[in-house]
Amino acid sequence: MPNSSPFLGKRVVLGVGGGIAAYKSVELMRRLVDAGAFVSPVLTAASLKFVGATTFSALGSERARISLFDDDDPIPHTSLGKQADAIIVAPATADLIARYAAGLADDLLTTTLIATRAPVVIVAAMHTEMWQHPSVVDNIATLRRRGVVVIEPEVGRLAGGDTGVGRLASTERVLAAVEGLFLEGRGLLLGKKVLVTAGGTRESIDPVRYIGNRSSGKQGIAFATAAARFGADVTLVCTIAPPDEPGIDVVEVESAQQMFDAVSTRVADGFDLVVMAAAVADFRCKDVSPIKIKKSQGAPQVVLEPTPDILAYLGSVKPKNQILIGFAAETGELESEARRKLKEKKADFVVANNVLEHDAGFAVDTNRVTLVYDDSVLAFELDDKRHIAIKVLSFVAEWARINGVWPK
Numbered sequence: 001m002p003n004s005s006p007f008l009g010k011r012v013v014l015g016v017g018g019g020i021a022a023y024k025s026v027e028l029m030r031r032l033v034d035a036g037a038f039v040s041p042v043l044t045a046a047s048l049k050f051v052g053a054t055t056f057s058a059l060g061s062e063r064a065r066i067s068l069f070d071d072d073d074p075i076p077h078t079s080l081g082k083q084a085d086a087i088i089v090a091p092a093t094a095d096l097i098a099r100y101a102a103g104l105a106d107d108l109l110t111t112t113l114i115a116t117r118a119p120v121v122i123v124a125a126m127h128t129e130m131w132q133h134p135s136v137v138d139n140i141a142t143l144r145r146r147g148v149v150v151i152e153p154e155v156g157r158l159a160g161g162d163t164g165v166g167r168l169a170s171t172e173r174v175l176a177a178v179e180g181l182f183l184e185g186r187g188l189l190l191g192k193k194v195l196v197t198a199g200g201t202r203e204s205i206d207p208v209r210y211i212g213n214r215s216s217g218k219q220g221i222a223f224a225t226a227a228a229r230f231g232a233d234v235t236l237v238c239t240i241a242p243p244d245e246p247g248i249d250v251v252e253v254e255s256a257q258q259m260f261d262a263v264s265t266r267v268a269d270g271f272d273l274v275v276m277a278a279a280v281a282d283f284r285c286k287d288v289s290p291i292k293i294k295k296s297q298g299a300p301q302v303v304l305e306p307t308p309d310i311l312a313y314l315g316s317v318k319p320k321n322q323i324l325i326g327f328a329a330e331t332g333e334l335e336s337e338a339r340r341k342l343k344e345k346k347a348d349f350v351v352a353n354n355v356l357e358h359d360a361g362f363a364v365d366t367n368r369v370t371l372v373y374d375d376s377v378l379a380f381e382l383d384d385k386r387h388i389a390i391k392v393l394s395f396v397a398e399w400a401r402i403n404g405v406w407p408k
């Protein structure tokens with residue numbers, strides 16, 4: 001377990017509802033304990049139809065509790081609720097969600113949920129019809145309005161052989177959401193408006209083919225997610241499937257021109273920070289064929305023309321209290337090229353990486369970046385793209401406050 005684990009020493013109440021996905025909570029609990037959290041399992045009566053309390057007692061940090069009227073602890077709901085750094089409910093059934101939304105407190109778990117001030121994460125799992133029922137939709141909206149983090153179910157095979165939305169989110173997703181709650185510097189970007197672009201643009205040749213690039217969008221998505229977890233109001237303009245993360249307003253685009261249009265029509269929105277992580281095509285086809293080009297016509301002559309440079313445009317209209325971060329994907333001279341782009345495009349920071357490295361850049365989950373700014377250079381060690389985003393944003397926010405770009 002790394003010393004830096006955000007879970008280290010955190011007290012987590014893991015509430016388990018009565019659904020078939022209850023068995024997956026065992027793995028979630030194990031991972032939380034392995035990451036250094038102190039996990040108190042609280043099982044509902046219905047959950048005991050699916051899983052045994054002994055399993056949770058054996059693997060949790062203390063024995064599983066199932067009753068409000070515990071012999072050792074006369075008021076377990078308040079002691080659990082007060083001590084908790086976070087409460088996770090997985091699986092959260094339609095019934096449990098309804099009782100929590102209505103403020104009912106008729107068992108240990110619902111009573112603990114009402115008695116706590118700790119952040120609550122609800123991991124919903126149920127049949128598609130139930131998840132889409134207006135009562136569940138309304139209850140989820142109510143909980144979100146109250147600040148509860150709701151992790152929506154995924155699409156997959158459900159109990160009884162059905163397929164659809166309803167499956168409990170992966171353990172990784174739940175852990176990432178809880179980690180976000182424990183992040184040092186939570187609230188670092190509270191009240192800030194952040195614009196992030198992510199993914200590679202696609203430039204049409206005809207209705208079937210396009211010119212693209214190898215960007216997976218992972219680093220840009222990591223920036224958007226980290227900014228949202230730091231409390232920012234995030235707009236994400238992207239060419240790839242967006243993350244399921246509260247606090248991110250997604251605008252999906254495909255081409256460089258569409259990305260330029262999406263960004264330029266929003267520049268007046270007063271962004272405090274712009275992260276231009278997208279790999280934007282430099283050239284597009286001058287004439288896009290409206291119909292499929294047939295092989296029988298022979299090899300086509302594709303004539304290219306430049307696309308708008310979005311970062312350079314943003315640099316030319318940048319208000320003085322905005323921070324502009326560009327990227328530089330390089331295969332050779334890293335620092336000098338990043339510095340050239342910093343100056344030419346009038347950015348405040350350029351995040352540079354060498355895309356030829358096997359563990360950094362395109363498509364992989366890790367990155368090794370160098371931050372170029374002012375007359376300085378800061379090299380970050382190889383890390384998970386999520387942590388790279390967290391570290392860069394923390395550094396940039398600090399820099400913005402020290403240099404008076406943002407009020408202290």
Ligand code: CTP
Nearest residue numbers: 276278280281282308309310311326327328329
């Ligand atoms: N960029 C942009 N619009 C473009 C091309 C690039 O906004 N039409 C942005 C990218 O999002 C990135 C930065 O400019 O933040 C640098 O992109 P990169 O592809 O590394 O550099 P280029 O400007 O294309 O320069 P070169 O081809 O010389 O590397």
